[in-house]
Amino acid sequence: MAKYTPEQIHNVALVGHGAVGKTSLADLLLHKAGIASKPGSVDAGTSLLDTEEDEKHHKHSIFSSLIHFDHHGRRINLFDTPGYPEFIGQVIGALRSVETAVITISAPAGIEVNTRRVFAEADKADVGKFIVLNKLDHDNVNFIELLASIQDMFGRGCVPFNLPIGLGANFSGVYDTLNPPDSIPDGLPMNPHDVSQMVMDSIVEADEELMERYLNDEKLTKDEINHGVAHAVAEGSLIPVFCMSVEKNVGVDEFLNSIADYADSPIDVHQTAFNSDGENIDLQPDPNGPLLAQIVKTRIDPFVARLSYIRVYSGTLKKESSVHASGVEKPLKLPQLLEVQGAHQEPVNEAGPGYIVAVAKVEDLHMGDTLTDTDKCPRLPKITFPTPMIGLAVEPKSRSDQQKISGALHKIEEEDSTFHVSRDDQTKEMVMTGLSELHLKLIEERLKAREKVEIITHQPKVPYRETVVGAAEGSYRHKKQSGGSGQFAEVHLRVAGLPQGIEPEEYFTKDRFSSMRSYHYDPELNFAFIDRVTGGSVPNNFIPAVEKGVIERMKKGVLAGYQVQDVSCELFFGKDHPVDSNETAFKMAAGYCFRDVFQKAKPNLLEPIVALEVTVPDDKLGDITSDLNSRRGRVEGMEGLSGGYQIIHAKAPLAEVMTYARALSSMTGGQGSFTMDLSHYEPVPPNEQQKIVSAATHATDEDE
Template sequence: MANLTTENIRNVALVGHGAAGKTTLADLLLFKTGVATRAGSVDDGSSLLDTDDEEKARQSTVSSSLVQFDHGGKHVQLFDTPGFPDFIGQMIGALAATETAVVVISAGAGIEVNTRRAFDAAGTAGLGRMILINKCDMDNVQFDSLVEEIQKVFGRGCVPLNVPVGTGDSFNGVVSTLEVPDSIPDGVEIDPTDVNQALMDAIVDADEELMERYLEGEELSTAELSKGVGKAIAAGTLIPILSASSKTGVGVDEFLEVMVNCALAPSDLSRTMTAAEDDEVAIDPADDSLVAQVFKTRIDPFVSKMSFIRVFSGTLKKDSSVQVPRLGKAVKIGQLISVNGAEQEGVDEAVAGRIVALVKMEDLKVGDTLAADSDVSLPAIEFPRPMVGLAVEPKSQADQTKISGALQKIEDEDPTFLINREAQTKEMVMMGMSELHLQVIEARLSSRDKVEVVTHEPKIPYRETVNGAHEGSYRHKKQTGGAGQFAEVHFRVSGLPQELGDPEEYFTKSRFEGMRSFHYDPKTNYAFIDRVTGGSVPNNFIPAVEKGIRERMEQGVIAGYQVQDCACELFFGKDHPVDSNETAFKTAANRCFSEVFKQANPVLLEPIVQMEITVPDEKLGDITSDLNTRRGRMEGMDNAGSGLQVVKAKAPLSEVINYSRSLSSMTGGQGSFSYEISHYEPMPPQEQTRVVAASKRTVVEDA
């Protein structure tokens, strides 16, 4: 569109569950508005939106796509987003750049898991919302029942703006409930006249002037009410329900008109930013000062890294310099790219409301603010934490050199994907939203980055400690001709409480008689205590003793896991004037610690996670019963609204490492969860025996 201004831009995201027809709808809109010469198809791989090889193979969207078209004097920037929860990060990023969300529901499937999540996410972001009941041409569609379900789950503000004429093969049109015709066609399940009153109530609730005139009995014109629809959507008093079939095209023209005329303008949504001295101020799209944000990153095989930017105020110009507060410096903007599906075009500037991409800006990350002033920043975009992990390693030596860079690229472009390098298990673990999410990433590594990997379930980071205390000694003596090795150390090993408090108050001479000094490591809650008297261990060898103990702790004693929550007291030893050296004392300390530890009632500790599980009300009993079988402990429940409950519980990590799969099975894909490690607890004896046996080390029974 020539003379593109902020006032005529409309940013819209198509959201909802998978297979609701969002991509087919977007392809049809491109055709109807003249962008495409034919309507693309997901089925035959001709879609202008699902262009990724993985999307074509799966015939479903895995990454958000941006398309643009002009209609009715408006410039629409439209996002098609993935419908499955596995790729929810792509939807969240798109919502951060838009003012209006269209929640697409399949007429045959009804409300599904991602329908709820998309609806709630858009509401939390303060966006205007519309609902499109798509696929009204399917057999056995009960439109009236579906509307009742929508109103029950999402509220009475959801009101049909039009209703279908017929269903299945007989679906041939829609009837407005705002401007009700004199004659209602056959095949209409819901009388438009019955809906008209609820629609008018929702409209006037958002406009005091209309409300006063309406209450005084004045008849409101259709033009006034039509204009009021957009205002009511912006105010949240109305969430219009529309009907269509993206397959046959019936109802799509009517949907297009409503979307273009009633979607929120950039100035209709109140957004805030943090300014100098942490003051929260409103963003004015008419302000000349630049404020923009990176909401998506894509690794393009031709132009490398692309950072998608939404401009909220001011104008972003090519070849300019802008401040990036996170980096604490200005960066030079090169070329600006306007993206329309797979098509890219250079532009000179982007006004407020515009969405453009920057290329080869390697320092930028999703969530970064770009601004004229270094003191301002936009709120971070909140993405869910990935909960499903797979250990990953290169398949060959050739893959070894490429794997880190390839995984880093994916981490840059997907905020719901993380790479953890586990210090204890020495594993590289990739974390995603689900097994499917990780499968897609593995396929992308192979097809795009030419890296083949092997994956397996990650090891559980158990820990070792002692429940008791024991004293013992070890003499290391080695003579091979010439100078030999000699060192003797005497240790006392005991357990420490996890909630130790202030080390200076805990490690005192009254508690540890004869203590000369102590060294405390808060990461492992371990203390080395020097109680040597009379120089039985020369001071210059004591650091070697400490090093030998730490090496043994890292290697583990009974099962190969890091030792924590214990103290080791060095209280006596012997040396030799010729044969003693640092190596001898380090070796003696290593072996002494191992032997004394084994006699101090050693136990394995397992990580306990704090869980939050969101499930439909009717699945609550199944979830609580299942948690009991996983040694879980219920801690409470919260009502999350929309027929959902949030269960709070603690459980061993080993019992929920594959919880995503089980939860999906129990809830039909309608559940979600998150967890984080809370603390460590001793394992039950039978579980400890199993883990120790699996480690192929000596089994140490819990006394």
């Protein structure tokens, strides 16, 4: 590995909608750097970045891929990322690793759904932005309208650093607007002098000293202009726009030179960490400083197993060194460091600030973990991802794969932070959740191709909850005699609804619960078990068994087989037998008693409500709001976006939007997008509750 200082490194992520040419551009850059004898091809399956079998089959990226090359004495580390919304997690991880996002747009298609999404993610990651307009050699390109739409959507700071010479089949080169040549070619879509003026105005606006000198007609040196560009890009006030055709290899060299000249290095953008007191700390990319690095990607490689990609921010990471990882108590011994080039790795001895390397087969490293010299060092912010909300229940097609399926799904979960797999305690279903139906379909394909596991999927049961809105009390005597010692226990319980948002110390007092001796509170379920036994009617050693019996019954549900929440249960009386009473008897009596009393306390079903943010074109606003209303949704507000789009903020029952992606795509012609997160639970309307209860399969007790 050549030794580069932090100021000589540029970390870049290619982001954008699908099929705009990001991977083809990365393959071409590898060829230009002399790493590939000829450019790889996505269509031919020879790309050096799309190497997974499912990527070759679908002819688009599914995973982010890291490459590196040298240019003009600079080290460029480049992440190529997928372009479809299902894979936004790969984009988020890459953006946390870099200083510059290159937002790639297909000139004929213009701004697409995921163009807006990746721009917003780049804003969240606080990285500088370039825009690349690819496919200017294709038909149906109106450069002036395209630039206007970009400036309308993303701001007037988006200015062309070059102009196309000709369009469509006549696209033959680019005209440099920052360092204009003496002669002006034919075929430019805009007045080059006006554009050059626009470029210089955008550069100096971010620097008062440059602005003053520029207004006084002082000559600025090339180095001063380059520094001004880098500063304005880092500030976010300038977004250079570059024109190219990857297919024709036009404008690519000019773009590559601009990365080396203008893109920020780690020395320009200091990462923020926080200490044990939660105070923010500005990190310096000092190779001799304390080690601070982060896991930014996990990949399951069929040959080297688990690969953890590490971005170094401070200090120097060395092979076979010991590090502390957040969430791991013991120090970890790292094996050989690896330099990654697509699907290939080469061993290296060390990596300083700005480098992105990998280690293999370290099972305790997970996405977002901070790596440090000691456990006293600062920590980097966790990398946050959208919550997967679209679920499918899954089971193996073959019984012989029953043991294999869980491990296979958890491998995928390690690679993809927007995918989750769990087993529902209530329904006993294994449920996989992702960002869309397509996301889960691709997971299913990967299981079959990589792990040789075929699965059957169906819609999972909605995770309803049960509660009561009233209060009731009652008793149950459990008595069993079958020769020898028997079983005997009697418990008296009171069950009542428990308001959400209570402060336990203030709520559970003897003024409210007479004779209260103690209580146990579960904040996750908003459940309290209260011991009000007096006179030893239930011996102290059996009271935990009563609580356990209640909790086990709550897990099974009473009304329709769903977890119970938002209730209090008071044990206030009981009876025992000196010989036949035991923990099992009291646990069973408590479960049956809770079931009976719960049914008398006005039971109610609760349903999960999700918060939706739906982005739609202005002309589809009425259709979308009407559809949300038909799904029992509540529109809570709207937010206008530039470029003719609106964001609708709404809440709706999860049961009504489990297949919303398909419906939204149909209503908006593929131009709509949405995010969804769990908001809260609220009562199911009576007519809906009756349908759910009637359709539910009840778990039966032994004596029912």
